[in-house]
Amino acid sequence: MEFTEMLKTYQKRVEVALQSWLPDENQIPTSLHQAMRYATLDGGKRVRPILVYTTGQALGVTLGQLDGPACAVELIHASSLVHDDLPGMDNDMLRRGKPTCHIAFGEPTALLTGDALPSLAFEVLANDKMMKTDPIIRLKMITELARANGSPGIAGGQVLDMEAEGKQITLEQLQTLHSKKTGALILASVRLGALSCTTISDSQKQALDNYAKAIGLAFQVRDDILNVETNSKILGKPNGSDQARGKSTYVSLFGLEESKNKAQELYKKALEELSGLGMELEPLRQLSAFIVERNN
Ligand code: GRG
Numbered sequence: 001m002e003f004t005e006m007l008k009t010y011q012k013r014v015e016v017a018l019q020s021w022l023p024d025e026n027q028i029p030t031s032l033h034q035a036m037r038y039a040t041l042d043g044g045k046r047v048r049p050i051l052v053y054t055t056g057q058a059l060g061v062t063l064g065q066l067d068g069p070a071c072a073v074e075l076i077h078a079s080s081l082v083h084d085d086l087p088g089m090d091n092d093m094l095r096r097g098k099p100t101c102h103i104a105f106g107e108p109t110a111l112l113t114g115d116a117l118p119s120l121a122f123e124v125l126a127n128d129k130m131m132k133t134d135p136i137i138r139l140k141m142i143t144e145l146a147r148a149n150g151s152p153g154i155a156g157g158q159v160l161d162m163e164a165e166g167k168q169i170t171l172e173q174l175q176t177l178h179s180k181k182t183g184a185l186i187l188a189s190v191r192l193g194a195l196s197c198t199t200i201s202d203s204q205k206q207a208l209d210n211y212a213k214a215i216g217l218a219f220q221v222r223d224d225i226l227n228v229e230t231n232s233k234i235l236g237k238p239n240g241s242d243q244a245r246g247k248s249t250y251v252s253l254f255g256l257e258e259s260k261n262k263a264q265e266l267y268k269k270a271l272e273e274l275s276g277l278g279m280e281l282e283p284l285r286q287l288s289a290f291i292v293e294r295n296n
Helices: 003-021 030-040 045-056 064-087 101-105 107-127 135-149 155-165 171-195 204-229 250-254 256-275 283-295
Strands: none
Touching: 003 045, 003 064, 003 250, 003 283, 030 064, 030 101, 045 064, 045 171, 045 204, 045 283, 064 101, 064 107, 064 135, 064 155, 064 171, 101 107, 107 135, 135 155, 135 171, 155 171, 171 204, 171 250, 204 250, 204 256, 204 283, 250 256, 256 283
């Protein structure tokens, strides 16, 4: 199957799974449930759930067993986007080509939407019936996702990002910030796919971790490039915002051309990590190429 077709198939699959987990919009409190569905459904590239699917499939896990973890990572991601757009954070009005959650539903409801979505993510991991994982594995998955969402991950990375605004930071500081803010959830997505396989070896786990760290960084370098090179209509969110906020990025540190080289280097490193695994890796390889070549 061609990659664009494959991408659509995965996107459709996680959309259906998310629809079934999200509370019905007619269920009270209706405004909160409408906002949760608005912020999560019908939008986004779904890179994180597709990482869960392609990693799990490479290890021989069925798609049905991966729907729960795929939904869980996307629910965490959607919640972080809602909070990120709030007036107290980036104060953005456009996300995924639509008005941001607080523009559509008001700030208090958006705040609560960003709180309710992670709770649902953990509920999915604890209760999904298709996951043939024992309680210990479920706990490991919940721990991975809790860390990715918390102070070691997204929340901590966002604090470092805020503290770095208007300052010149070093490459090491930039990488630490992104390994938390963006990298932790990408790593957790690969780990949830890997944890779904009961027979995975320690060396396979290590190689997949190394892969996820490299592709997570490549994702962020590409994000920084797009923030400069692409217009907001294609991005579906504001462009040029990094420079306007005085943020240090790969582009501000190295320039556009060097950043593009860096993305390619990281992509190659990611593929090298996969090469020793000896599994059905073509979908994961194609997703990796998409991550560094994407236009939005
Ligand atoms: C809720 C724990 C918690 C924290 C809130 C605001 C905040 C703290 C963190 C911000 C995290 C954040 C939004 C990071 C940006 C990550 C990023 C590059 C998002 C864009 O991801 P894509 O391109 O978006 O995958 P789509 O729309 O395709 O899903």
